[in-house]
Amino acid sequence: MRGVRHRLSFSAQKGGRDKGMAGAYCIGIDIGGTYIKMGLFDAQGQGHAFRRTPSNASGPPETLFETLVRACRDLKEAARRQGGRVIAVGLGVAGKLDTSLGRVVFSPNLPHMAGFPLAPRLQEALEIPVFMENDANVFGLGEAWAGLGRHRRHWIGVTLGTGVGGCFIVEGSLWLGDHLGFVGEIGHMIVDPHGPPCACGQVGCLEAHASGSALTRGMIEALKAGAPLPEEIEHVVRSGSLTPEDVYRAAESGDPHARQLFQRMGWALGLALANLFTFLGIQSAVIGGGVSQAWDQFYPPMMETLRTVPKMLDPSGIQIYRTALGPLAPLYGAAYLAWTRLDGSEGPLRVEKP
Amino acid sequence: MRGVRHRLSFSAQKGGRDKGMAGAYCIGIDIGGTYIKMGLFDAQGQGHAFRRTPSNASGPPETLFETLVRACRDLKEAARRQGGRVIAVGLGVAGKLDTSLGRVVFSPNLPHMAGFPLAPRLQEALEIPVFMENDANVFGLGEAWAGLGRHRRHWIGVTLGTGVGGCFIVEGSLWLGDHLGFVGEIGHMIVDPHGPPCACGQVGCLEAHASGSALTRGMIEALKAGAPLPEEIEHVVRSGSLTPEDVYRAAESGDPHARQLFQRMGWALGLALANLFTFLGIQSAVIGGGVSQAWDQFYPPMMETLRTVPKMLDPSGIQIYRTALGPLAPLYGAAYLAWTRLDGSEGPLRVEKP
Numbered sequence: 001m002r003g004v005r006h007r008l009s010f011s012a013q014k015g016g017r018d019k020g021m022a023g024a025y026c027i028g029i030d031i032g033g034t035y036i037k038m039g040l041f042d043a044q045g046q047g048h049a050f051r052r053t054p055s056n057a058s059g060p061p062e063t064l065f066e067t068l069v070r071a072c073r074d075l076k077e078a079a080r081r082q083g084g085r086v087i088a089v090g091l092g093v094a095g096k097l098d099t100s101l102g103r104v105v106f107s108p109n110l111p112h113m114a115g116f117p118l119a120p121r122l123q124e125a126l127e128i129p130v131f132m133e134n135d136a137n138v139f140g141l142g143e144a145w146a147g148l149g150r151h152r153r154h155w156i157g158v159t160l161g162t163g164v165g166g167c168f169i170v171e172g173s174l175w176l177g178d179h180l181g182f183v184g185e186i187g188h189m190i191v192d193p194h195g196p197p198c199a200c201g202q203v204g205c206l207e208a209h210a211s212g213s214a215l216t217r218g219m220i221e222a223l224k225a226g227a228p229l230p231e232e233i234e235h236v237v238r239s240g241s242l243t244p245e246d247v248y249r250a251a252e253s254g255d256p257h258a259r260q261l262f263q264r265m266g267w268a269l270g271l272a273l274a275n276l277f278t279f280l281g282i283q284s285a286v287i288g289g290g291v292s293q294a295w296d297q298f299y300p301p302m303m304e305t306l307r308t309v310p311k312m313l314d315p316s317g318i319q320i321y322r323t324a325l326g327p328l329a330p331l332y333g334a335a336y337l338a339w340t341r342l343d344g345s346e347g348p349l350r351v352e353k354p
Numbered sequence: 355m356r357g358v359r360h361r362l363s364f365s366a367q368k369g370g371r372d373k374g375m376a377g378a379y380c381i382g383i384d385i386g387g388t389y390i391k392m393g394l395f396d397a398q399g400q401g402h403a404f405r406r407t408p409s410n411a412s413g414p415p416e417t418l419f420e421t422l423v424r425a426c427r428d429l430k431e432a433a434r435r436q437g438g439r440v441i442a443v444g445l446g447v448a449g450k451l452d453t454s455l456g457r458v459v460f461s462p463n464l465p466h467m468a469g470f471p472l473a474p475r476l477q478e479a480l481e482i483p484v485f486m487e488n489d490a491n492v493f494g495l496g497e498a499w500a501g502l503g504r505h506r507r508h509w510i511g512v513t514l515g516t517g518v519g520g521c522f523i524v525e526g527s528l529w530l531g532d533h534l535g536f537v538g539e540i541g542h543m544i545v546d547p548h549g550p551p552c553a554c555g556q557v558g559c560l561e562a563h564a565s566g567s568a569l570t571r572g573m574i575e576a577l578k579a580g581a582p583l584p585e586e587i588e589h590v591v592r593s594g595s596l597t598p599e600d601v602y603r604a605a606e607s608g609d610p611h612a613r614q615l616f617q618r619m620g621w622a623l624g625l626a627l628a629n630l631f632t633f634l635g636i637q638s639a640v641i642g643g644g645v646s647q648a649w650d651q652f653y654p655p656m657m658e659t660l661r662t663v664p665k666m667l668d669p670s671g672i673q674i675y676r677t678a679l680g681p682l683a684p685l686y687g688a689a690y691l692a693w694t695r696l697d698g699s700e701g702p703l704r705v706e707k708p
Contacts, residue, residue, distance in 0.1 A: 177635025
């Protein structure tokens with residue numbers, strides 16, 4: 001159950017930072033719907049080379065796979081040029097995964113990858129162990145390793161993108177629960193049973209309030225309801241190309257509908273965190289993902305909710321941080337995943353950056 | 355931070371089940387607003403003597419304290435008669451506690467105990483270490499030691515009484531979070547931000563839907579609103595003596611208002627558990643406390659909610675159990691607390707009952 005089935009044949013290459021890992025690197029990969037991003041990391045959490053290549057998500061899985069292999073070989077070559085070698089790969093993928101088989105079950109951003117044995121195929125091609133985790137989990141691991149989670153004991157990670165992902169970091173390690181195939185799904189906690197519908201089929205999920213989709217859908221609905229929106233917004237909505245960035249710009253320029261959407265987003269985020277803090281007896285979170293760039297819009301109502309709603313929490317102790325590693329967090333986390341799983345533990349392999 | 359400050363002077367008496375603990379017992383105590391209940395337990399989780407005495411909660415704290423000391427000495431004597439000795443005491447108390455100082459900060463059932471240094475005073479009087487925890491936490495420890503939690507990895511404990519308490523058991527141990535002075539407070543997670551007011555000052559907490567108070571308040575409000583209630587209920591409401599048992603009996607005999615209150619209770623419990631299961635990636639809970647005796651009324655709507663609401667969970671895997679130890683669970687848990695803290699760890703001291 002520990003995500004190792006597909007690396008059983010690599011025991012000879014197992015190792016860890018304490019076993020003479022000088023010159024050893026792990027590759028951390030973030031496979032998104034638009035780009036595959038990867039980096040070469042040493043055991044100290046230092047990135048030595050980064051690559052970005054289009055993922056061509058609409059093409060066949062073999063094409064994405066070949067792109068991935070080529071990019072990894074390129075990074076292996078980069079490691080060799082530095083007198084080192086790549087000993088493992090970590091993969092972060094959005095969606096429902098079978099991490100023990102290294103297989104994508106379903107990924108909204110990579111629809112054609114469903115059922116594709118990504119980790120074992122990559123392992124076979126590269127001849128080094130490959131580990132795989134959910135994108136929100138590798139975000140959390142990245143911040144735990146090299147970002148804002150380093151000095152915190154227990155905290156919640158939240159990724160704000162098209163959807164809302166999450167993770168729970170316990171003393172620097174990823175909480176995996178009962179290994180049910182999902183964990184940390186803060187986006188599908190119901191914050192308001194009378195709230196808006198969610199893509200999952202439920203109503204009132206955090207994701208239905210606080211995701212990029214919730215922002216764009218909210219603007220589209222306002223327009224349909226006849227609300228007077230800024231001309232530019234009306235134009236992009238009608239052309240079908242509205243993005244969360246557009247909603248953010250509208251809010252920045254004072255549009256009350258856009259502002260209301262960010263208000264609702266902050267309130268819902270605050271409420272979900274308040275509920276988890278109240279149960280878990282903790283008070284820290286790190287928030288990342290593309291939509292976290294709208295920080296100044298949703299942070300004030302989120303903190304207002306966190307300060308006033310939970311009666312148990314001391315408001316002065318609450319610590320909510322914006323990602324320190326930005327879009328690189330999942331790369332760091334995927335590499336950290338590889339380092340820790342190689343180590344034979346899911347425990348912390350925590351190293352302070354110099 | 356590990357709740358041991360007041361036992362530093364007892365290191366000579368420290369020990370554990372592996373250190374020749376034959377004939378050694380711990381006393382587990384549940385201090386409620388009506389009764390003080392206690393039991394004498396060996397390291398195998400076997401209860402050897404039980405006592406119950408009125409707590410006289412309306413009297414001065416010294417009176418309660420003296421009652422407690424007398425009852426403990428009585429159990430120490432019982433242990434001696436069996437050729438053994440009592441080596442530690444565990445206390446379960448409802449309310450906000452400073453467990454590191456062994457002090458009651460505020461307890462709704464024991465208003466006069468606020469600020470009273472219960473654990474250190476008892477320790478001084480009995481000359482053995484005394485440990486203290488929240489009543490919902492000792493409930494969970496009891497079930498983890500000798501009840502339904504024994505064979506489960508990660509699970510949520512819920513106590514249904516005048517209020518709603520909770521705990522989180524991680525591999526047989528109590529989750530303590532960041533030691534903020536509260537943890538597991540499922541009763542103050544907000545399940546419906548448009549819901550009924552809660553005693554804590556917030557609206558829509560689980561406790562405002564699923565506690566004994568929520569049941570009686572719901573009936574009183576129905577009567578005020580002019581609802582046609584059964585004559586017996588109307589009588590007890592008007593006499594100011596309505597209990598959750600009365601509401602249960604009304605539901606049993608088919609009163610639609612009482613049934614509706616249990617429906618709401620089950621729905622809210624299901625929703626709070628669904629949200630926690632979705633985030634924690636777990637699927638088990640054990641429910642106790644006096645109001646859990648209304649199981650047949652709230653279990654069906656709770657399970658209906660758990661089966662249909664969380665889109666991540668496989669309904670067939672969900673395991674919700676009714677307490678195996680009933681009103682004795684907190685006694686077992688308080689004794690287990692003493693055994694594990696004596697052991698120097700908060701980790702599992704898990705023994706299978708014969």
